[in-house]
Amino acid sequence: MKAAWKEKAIRLMLLATASTSILIVIGIFVFVGKEAGQFAIKPGLKELISSRWMPVSFQKESFGLLPLITGSLLVTALATILTIPFGIGAAVYISELARPTEREILKPFIEILAGIPSVVIGFFGLVVLVPLIKSSFGLWTGLTALAGAVLLALMAIPTVVSISEDAIRSVPASYKAASLALGASKMQTIWKVTVPAALPGIVAAIMLGIGRVIGETMAVMMVTGNAAIITASPFDSVRTMTATIAAEMGEVAFGSIHYRALFCVGIVLLLATFGLNIIAQKFLKKYRMG
Amino acid sequence: MRRVASQYIIAWLIRVMTYLIVFVIASIIIKILWNGLPVINWEFLTAMPKRGGSEGGILPAIVGTLSLALGTVIIALPLGMATAIYLSEYAKAGRFTRTVRLAIVTLAGVPSIVFGLFGLGLFVIFLRFGASIIAGCLTLACMILPIIIVSSEEALRAVPKSFREGSLALGATKWQTIYKNVLPYSISGMLTGSILGIGRAAGETAPILLTVAAFYLPRLPKSIFDQVMALPYHLYVLATQHPDIEKVRPLQYATALVLLALVLGVNLVAILFRIHIRKKYRW
Numbered sequence: 001m002k003a004a005w006k007e008k009a010i011r012l013m014l015l016a017t018a019s020t021s022i023l024i025v026i027g028i029f030v031f032v033g034k035e036a037g038q039f040a041i042k043p044g045l046k047e048l049i050s051s052r053w054m055p056v057s058f059q060k061e062s063f064g065l066l067p068l069i070t071g072s073l074l075v076t077a078l079a080t081i082l083t084i085p086f087g088i089g090a091a092v093y094i095s096e097l098a099r100p101t102e103r104e105i106l107k108p109f110i111e112i113l114a115g116i117p118s119v120v121i122g123f124f125g126l127v128v129l130v131p132l133i134k135s136s137f138g139l140w141t142g143l144t145a146l147a148g149a150v151l152l153a154l155m156a157i158p159t160v161v162s163i164s165e166d167a168i169r170s171v172p173a174s175y176k177a178a179s180l181a182l183g184a185s186k187m188q189t190i191w192k193v194t195v196p197a198a199l200p201g202i203v204a205a206i207m208l209g210i211g212r213v214i215g216e217t218m219a220v221m222m223v224t225g226n227a228a229i230i231t232a233s234p235f236d237s238v239r240t241m242t243a244t245i246a247a248e249m250g251e252v253a254f255g256s257i258h259y260r261a262l263f264c265v266g267i268v269l270l271l272a273t274f275g276l277n278i279i280a281q282k283f284l285k286k287y288r289m290g
Numbered sequence: 291m292r293r294v295a296s297q298y299i300i301a302w303l304i305r306v307m308t309y310l311i312v313f314v315i316a317s318i319i320i321k322i323l324w325n326g327l328p329v330i331n332w333e334f335l336t337a338m339p340k341r342g343g344s345e346g347g348i349l350p351a352i353v354g355t356l357s358l359a360l361g362t363v364i365i366a367l368p369l370g371m372a373t374a375i376y377l378s379e380y381a382k383a384g385r386f387t388r389t390v391r392l393a394i395v396t397l398a399g400v401p402s403i404v405f406g407l408f409g410l411g412l413f414v415i416f417l418r419f420g421a422s423i424i425a426g427c428l429t430l431a432c433m434i435l436p437i438i439i440v441s442s443e444e445a446l447r448a449v450p451k452s453f454r455e456g457s458l459a460l461g462a463t464k465w466q467t468i469y470k471n472v473l474p475y476s477i478s479g480m481l482t483g484s485i486l487g488i489g490r491a492a493g494e495t496a497p498i499l500l501t502v503a504a505f506y507l508p509r510l511p512k513s514i515f516d517q518v519m520a521l522p523y524h525l526y527v528l529a530t531q532h533p534d535i536e537k538v539r540p541l542q543y544a545t546a547l548v549l550l551a552l553v554l555g556v557n558l559v560a561i562l563f564r565i566h567i568r569k570k571y572r573w
Contacts, residue, residue, distance in 0.1 A: 010465045011380060017372035018381070020440070021393040024432050028400060031411035078487070089304035090311055097301060098308075106308065108561065113315050115557040117493025119522040120546050123529050124318045127539075157311060187297040195383055208399075215401025217496040222530055242403045242496070249406075249500050254415060268406040270400065277399035 026238035035263035043257060048264060053228040053239070055248065055258040065260040065268065067228040071145070071238035071270075072214060075224065078144060078149030078234055079156060079213045080206070086153065087160030087209065088195075088202060094161070095168040097121030098192050107165065122222035125151045131221055139235055146234040151219040156209035163208065167201020168194060200286040207280035211273050219244040241265045319550070325548030329540045335548070338508040339519075343528055344538055346508075348545055353510055354423075354518030355492050355552070358502070361427030361514070362434060362491040367484050369431070370438030374480070377439070378446040379468055398436035405433045406500035414501055425516040426502030433497060434487035441483020445476040448571075478567045486561035493553045495522040505531075521549040 039045075043063075050064030094106050125147055134142030171194050179189040195202070225237025226247065245262050252259040327447040337347030352533040373390070373401045381387040409429030449472050457467040495503075511518045526537050 007463050007465050014372050014376035014380060017369055018376040018390050020369055021373060021388055021397060021435060024435070025393045025396050027412060028404065028408045028432075031408050031416070032404060032570045035411065086307050089307040093304040099307065105485060106312065107316065110311055112554065112557070113303070113311075115489055115493075115554055116315075116318065117495070117549060117553055118523055119493070119495045120322070120550055121318070121525050123525060123542060123546050124321065126529055127542075128317075128321065155312065161311075187300060208448075211399050215399075215403070217401070217403045218526060222526070242401060245403050245407065246496055246499055263407060263411075266404050270404050273399050273401055274396060275403075277395060279523060281395055 008115055028270070032263055032266045035260045036267045039257065039260035039264050048261075050228055053244070055252075055261060061258065063257070063264075065265065067230045067243075068239055068241045068244050068265060069230070069268065070230050070232075071224075072193070072240040072242070074145050074221060074232060074234070074238055075148045075240055076210060076213050077154060078145060079152035080210055082149060082153035083156045083209055083213075084206060087157050087206065088164060089204070090157070090161045091164035091168055091205075092190060092195065095165045096194065107162070111158050113154065114162075118155060118216060119218045119222075121151050121154060122219035125219060125223040137235060141225060141237065143223055143237055145224055145231075145234050146242050148220045148224040148238070148240070149234065150218055151223060152213045155216060155219065156213050159212060160209040162206045163205035164198070164202045167198040167205065170196045170201070178188045200283045204280045204283035207276055209285065211276045211280065215242060215269065215273050217246050221246055241269050245269075322543060322546050322550055325540070326543035326545075329544035330547065333549070334544060336469040339506070342506055343524070343532065343541070346532070348519075348521070348541075348548065350507060350510055351519040351521045351524040352544070352548065354503075354520040355522070355549075357423055357511065357518065358426050358430060358498065358520060359488050359492040361423060362430040363484060365427055365431035365486050366434050366438055368437050370484070370487075371442050371480055373435075373439045374442030374446060374470065375473075379464070379472070394439055397432070398440075398492060400433075401496075402433060402494055403496040403500075405429055408432070409497060409501040421502055421504075421517050422515045423502055423511060423518055426498045426505065426518075427514075429497045429501045430494065432489040433494070434491050437487040437490060438480075438484050441486065442476075442480040445483070446472065446481025448477045448479065449475045467511060475571060478563065478570075482560050482564045482567070485556055485563065489553045489556040489560070492556065493510050493522060493549065495520075495526055499523060520543060521552070525549060 039047075047063050048065045050062055051066045052062040052064045053067050054062040090106075090110065094103050094110075098106060129150060130142035130147050132142070133139065133144060133147050139166035173277035175193055175197055176189050179193040180186070184192065220240050224240065224243065226239045226243055228239040228244075229236065231238065245265055248258070249262055252262065334347045335352065336349050338349055339351075340346035373394075377387070377390065381390070406429065409432075413419045413425035413428050414421055419428075432475060443549055453471050453475070454467050455470040458464070462470070498520055501519045502517060504517040505527060507517060507519050528542045528545060529535065532538050
């Protein structure tokens with residue numbers, strides 16, 4: 001009798017702790033949304049749709065999110081363009097072409113990159129990459145969207161390589177055997193059979209990588225120059241959403257309009273990564289079932 | 291003939307790409323080791339910073355980062371392990387389980403700066419903890435919770451079903467079975483995941499920027515309601531906010547090296563631990 005009671009209590013306790021994750025997610029939406037909601041009431045969401053982010057001004061403050069959103073999009077797009085070939089190339093090389101011992105060394109080594117703190121990568125970017133970009137393109141500053149994108153690609157690559165490699169390796173050996181038996185070469189088999197079969201997993205890997213790129217703060221803040229302008233050139237300075245929050249939160253008064261505007265930036269970021277994540281999970285499910 | 295040539299070219303191309311990534315990783319580590327090692331001495335590691343960080347050591351930042359990592363794991367570990375036990379041993383397929391899993395995936399994808407906003411809103415302001423170690427630890431704990439849950443669940447699932455069935459057949463209750471016959475074989479795997487979580491917590495900057503980190507505070511914390519300096523934030527400050535960035539360059543390298551050694555060291559322990567477990571338990 002007593003034992004049965006104890007079993008029930010333990011079960012309930014574990015159930016309660018399992019709900020904490022749900023509570024935290026709700027808490028994030030509530031506490032970030034609360035301040036953003038205040039902004040929506042006064043001065044209103046229309047304020048956000050403008051191309052000027054000038055939160056501190058003697059005449060009129062302006063909280064247009066467009067330069068921040070385009071800044072994040074530009075850096076993310078450039079980083080994605082860099083990440084896709086390197087991520088997939090390395091995954092294919094490691095899973096299909098590398099010798100077994102080579103593979104045992106390469107994969108953990110690339111995964112080390114995921115462990116390097118973003119502020120250290122940002123520091124490396126500042127002392128090596130930024131001067132390199134400045135001198136090789138003849139710019140007056142190397143603090144550009146391109147510098148941010150290269151660092152972000154570095155941070156996304158281990159995620160993409162690791163998950164894509166798993167996906168490629170889980171393609172049944174019979175697929176390859178059938179292709180080779182029909183006279184296809186090794187490379188034809190890789191590009192026409194193995195990679196397409198692993199595609200849902202590879203797509204999920206890329207989406208998760210992009211999710212990390214959009215949300216990354218420190219490295220980007222250190223090397224992109226943080227100019228809130230709308231541009232499509234990789235050689236301009238840009239200001240991303242994450243960097244805006246991190247750089248300005250320290251200087252605002254709690255409860256001010258500027259403070260609430262930063263939470264609006266947060267909610268945009270949250271929704272963007274949430275959406276990407278849901279799509280990535282759909283693809284992951286597909287490859288795990290297939 | 292042409293087809294064969296292009297095949298070789300592509301194979302070489304992806305090999306070059308792979309080794310280019312390896313080269314960049316190696317150059318990050320070597321560059322920081324090469325420039326940081328000569329600066330590091332006993333005084334640097336154990337002295338207070340002086341003159342706004344231009345001279346002296348980084349002791350408060352080291353203590354700050356260690357206390358944040360430790361506090362985070364004390365909060366996140368029991369929560370994460372209990373959630374994993376529930377999911378792997380008790381949960382039935384249904385709406386609640388699906389919601390918990392969705393929540394975990396969502397948490398894993400939330401940007402670290404948004405965790406910072408959340409921590410600022412909830413712990414610093416709403417619960418009135420102020421910028422403090424406890425606010426920082428709670429925020430970081432929310433962030434690493436998914437890492438601990440996922441790896442703990444994997445460790446639990448690796449224990450063969452027969453271990454549970456044997457115990458249940460002998461008349462043990464469900465909890466007795468889990469406690470005596472499942473946890474002992476999975477605990478080290480669960481710890482491995484948590485070690486990786488510690489590494490992540492120690493290296494993060496964005497969340498602590500909003501919830502705990504002090505720009506310059508040359509003393510040690512006395513309670514969990516104090517602000518502290520932290521290694522990643524200190525590196526950021528020295529590298530971008532200091533009035534004479536070029537002059538303190540050596541200190542930047544040394545700080546980066548200490549942080550890198552700490553985080554990679556923690557990850558290395560996790561990897562070795564995992565290899566050890568895989569050798570010890572084979573079913």
